[in-house]
Amino acid sequence: MASLDRWWMAATLVDFYINILAIGMWIIYKESNWISSLIWMVLLICFGSITTSLYVVLQFLKLTPQESQLDPVYFVLLRNKKSPSMEEVELKKSILSVVGARFLFSVLGCLMVATLVYTIATDGSPFRQELLTPWLSATLVDFYVNVIAISVWVAYKEPSWTRSAIWIILLICFGSATTCAYVALQLFRLSPQDPVHFVLFNSDSRQVHDVRLVAVNVGYEGTLQKETYTKLVRLRTAFVVLGCVTTATVIYTLVTDGLPFRKEIYAPYVWMVSSLVDFYINIIAIGMWIIYKESNWISSLIWMVLLICFGSIATCLYVVLQLRKLTPHESHSDPICFVLLKRPSTEEVESKKSTVSVVGARFLFLGLTCLMLATLVCTIATGGSPFHQEIYTPWMCATLVDFYVNVVPLSVWVVYKESSWTRSALWIILLICFGSAGTSAYIALQLFRISPQDHVHLVLMNEDSRQVHEYRIFRVLLGFISLLAVNDGYEGTLQKEKLVC
Numbered sequence: 001m002a003s004l005d006r007w008w009m010a011a012t013l014v015d016f017y018i019n020i021l022a023i024g025m026w027i028i029y030k031e032s033n034w035i036s037s038l039i040w041m042v043l044l045i046c047f048g049s050i051t052t053s054l055y056v057v058l059q060f061l062k063l064t065p066q067e068s069q070l071d072p073v074y075f076v077l078l079r080n081k082k083s084p085s086m087e088e089v090e091l092k093k094s095i096l097s098v099v100g101a102r103f104l105f106s107v108l109g110c111l112m113v114a115t116l117v118y119t120i121a122t123d124g125s126p127f128r129q130e131l132l133t134p135w136l137s138a139t140l141v142d143f144y145v146n147v148i149a150i151s152v153w154v155a156y157k158e159p160s161w162t163r164s165a166i167w168i169i170l171l172i173c174f175g176s177a178t179t180c181a182y183v184a185l186q187l188f189r190l191s192p193q194d195p196v197h198f199v200l201f202n203s204d205s206r207q208v209h210d211v212r213l214v215a216v217n218v219g220y221e222g223t224l225q226k227e228t229y230t231k232l233v234r235l236r237t238a239f240v241v242l243g244c245v246t247t248a249t250v251i252y253t254l255v256t257d258g259l260p261f262r263k264e265i266y267a268p269y270v271w272m273v274s275s276l277v278d279f280y281i282n283i284i285a286i287g288m289w290i291i292y293k294e295s296n297w298i299s300s301l302i303w304m305v306l307l308i309c310f311g312s313i314a315t316c317l318y319v320v321l322q323l324r325k326l327t328p329h330e331s332h333s334d335p336i337c338f339v340l341l342k343r344p345s346t347e348e349v350e351s352k353k354s355t356v357s358v359v360g361a362r363f364l365f366l367g368l369t370c371l372m373l374a375t376l377v378c379t380i381a382t383g384g385s386p387f388h389q390e391i392y393t394p395w396m397c398a399t400l401v402d403f404y405v406n407v408v409p410l411s412v413w414v415v416y417k418e419s420s421w422t423r424s425a426l427w428i429i430l431l432i433c434f435g436s437a438g439t440s441a442y443i444a445l446q447l448f449r450i451s452p453q454d455h456v457h458l459v460l461m462n463e464d465s466r467q468v469h470e471y472r473i474f475r476v477l478l479g480f481i482s483l484l485a486v487n488d489g490y491e492g493t494l495q496k497e498k499l500v501c
Contacts, residue, residue, distance in 0.1 A: 002322075007119045007122055007123040007132050008119060008123055008126050008136065009133070009135070009136050009139070010114050010119075011116065011119040011277055012110075012139050012140065013139065014112065014145060014176075015112060015115075015176045015177075015488045016048065016139060016142065016176075017045075017148070018108050018111070018112055018176035018179065018180065019143065019146050019147070019150065019175070019179055020044055020045065020048065020146070020173075020180075021050055021108070021178055022105075022150070022176075022180075022183060023044065023146060023149065023150070024040075024041050024494040026045050026077070026200070027040045027041065027044065027055060027120075028041070029079060029197050029200075030059070030078075030079055032079075033306075036294050038288055040055060048140045048142040048143075048145075048146065049143075049145035049146045049149075050061050050142075051139075052145070052149050053145065053149075053361060056076070056149060059076045060072065060076060063075055064074070073152070073153075073156045074156075076200065077153070077156075077201065078200075078400065079197070082480065085173065092205060097192070097196060098187055098190050098191070098192050098193075098194055098195075099192050100196075100198050101183075101187050101196050101199070102187045102188060105180045105181075105183045105184040105187065106180070106184050108176070109177055109180030109181050109184060112175070112177040112180065113177050114175050116174075116177065120173060126299045143175065144172070147171050147172065147175070149166045150171060150179055150315075151167075151171055154167045154168060154171070154182065155168070156202060156315065157201075157202050159202070167182060171436045183199065186199045187199055221455040229334075229439050232323065232326070232331050232335045235323065235335075235412070236320055236323045236324070238408075239316045239323070239408075239409075240316070240320055241317045241406060242312070242316050242405045243312070243313055243316030243317055243320070243405075245401070245405070246311070246312045246313050246316070246401060246402055246405050247313050248397055249306065249397075249398050249401045249402070250310075250313070250402070253394045253395055253397075257393070257394040257395060260395050265393065265395050267310060270379050270382055270383035271377075271379060271383050271386050271396070272389045272391075272393070272395070272399070274375050274376065274379040274383075274398050275396065275400065275403065276399065277371075277372065277375050277436075278372060278375070278403065278436045278437075279311065279399060279402065279403045279406070279436075280433040281368050281371070281372055281435075281436035281439070281440060282403065282406050282407070282410065282435070282439055283307055283308065283406070284313065285365075285370065285410070285436075285439055285440070285443060286307065286315055286406065286409070287296075287303075287304050287307050288356075288458070289340070290303045290304065290318060291304070292342060292457055293322070293342055295342075303318060311402040311406065312402045312403075312405035313402075315405070315406055317408055317411060319339070321334070322339045323339060323468045326338055326339065334418050336412070336413075336416045337416075337462075340413070340416075340460040340461065341457070341460065341461070342457070356456055357452070357456060358447055358451070358452045358453075358454055358455075358456050358459075359452050361443075361447050361449045361456050361459070362444055362448060365440045365441075365443045365444040365447065366440070366444050368436065368440040369437055369440035369441045369444060372434075372435065372436050372440065373435040373437050376434075376437065385456075390395045399405075403435065404432070407431050407432065407435075410431060410439055411428045411431060413460075414427045414428060414442065415428075415429070416462060417446065417461075418462075419462070419463070419464050427442055430442075446459045453471045
């Protein structure tokens with residue numbers, strides 16, 4: 001019986017963590033960055049309702065006197081007001097769509113019901129004294145403290161106390177199966193086009209929230225600009241720090257292990273050679289962007305030599321210099337777009353002098369993807385797994401630091417390109433796990449999304465920036481045509497004057 005008793009402990013843990021998932025999704029929505037979200041999620045998984053209670057108390061303490069008097073639960077549920085733009089402007093980067101959330105909570109509800117049915121079938125009724133071990137009792141306390149937080153939300157959502165009481169009784173009796181059923185039901189009341197966080201609010205608060213969105217879109221432009229500039233400063237600081245870290249790593253490795261140009265570093269370790277191939281394929285991708293950015297071949301050549309010799313140190317230096325070149329207008333509008341693009345004076349006139357066509361670039365990056373995948377397969381076949389200690393020589397570790405610092409700007413570009421955080425996160429994980437194979441595959445995929453007649457540098461931009469960019473080019477071409485027409489008219493006038501003379 002002792003082994004069977006464990007089924008109810010396992011079922012309770014499943015029940016507990018499904019509720020944790022629901023609370024965790026709210027915390028992720030509330031937090032303004034992924035670092036704080038990750039910290040809170042780890043605390044939630046490890047300490048359960050202690051973390052839930054602490055987080056809710058902190059959110060209530062953050063309320064202003066006006067918010068406390070108006071609708072405190074609404075303002076606690078709402079995203080932290082210190083970053084209003086993230087909610088209103090970046091709705092398209094929502095973690096989950098309404099349809100996706102419906103599917104998720106429906107599946108979780110079915111999972112919990114199936115777990116309950118199976119546990120009752122195999123282990124009998126839960127109402128037996130021998131089941132209540134100290135840890136099961138502690139888990140039940142932890143579980144029902146979380147149920148209190150969810151019950152407060154249900155009471156806030158429901159228009160009548162009768163319906164609230166029915167749902168709270170179901171929460172107490174059936175746990176996370178009810179939580180998932182309730183959340184799924186509320187999601188089915190939303191339009192698929194609505195932001196998923198609308199499920200948090202009751203009908204009255206949702207109308208207020210819609211008005212607030214309009215007010216924010218009209219009145220918070222200055223705040224948006226300030227936040228954009230703050231992000232730019234953070235990005236610049238991050239690349240300065242990364243450049244310093246890589247420089248320190250290289251200097252330390254030189255001092256402790258000597259120069260890297262020795263055969264014994266490479267010969268015994270096929271993974272070192274594979275890492276260098278991986279590293280330099282990413283260097284090709286970054287180098288092509290630098291060649292596009294630079295206005296002449298001499299500066300392009302100098303930067304390519306620095307990139308080949310110093311790797312991510314040169315990358316960080318170049319990115320910081322490009323960020324410093326931005327005008328105040330560019331810094332406050334779309335800094336990433338202006339960093340990625342060539343200076344306007346040379347971009348439109350010399351666009352026909354592209355280094356490589358879209359078709360050629362597709363072929364190049366598909367070839368690089370296949371090359372890196374073949375290198376990985378060959379290295380695993382001959383050198384085994386990369387997860388053994390003797391591979392990690394000082395220069396191998398330095399190469400990995402250099403490689404992953406280069407992955408940072410590529411990841412920033414991926415986040416800029418993608419319309420949802422989920423897809424961004426998936427691609428970044430692929431970049432981290434598969435290195436340049438992920439980079440090349442991503443670039444090739446983006447190249448297949450633009451027309452063969454387009455300029456290859458359009459792959460750098462996201463959809464919104466591309467439309468603005470095309471409009472700007474159209475205006476420049478229109479101005480150029482107007483200038484030609486004026487010049488032709490001026491020459492005709494001169495010829496008439498000569499004839500009169």
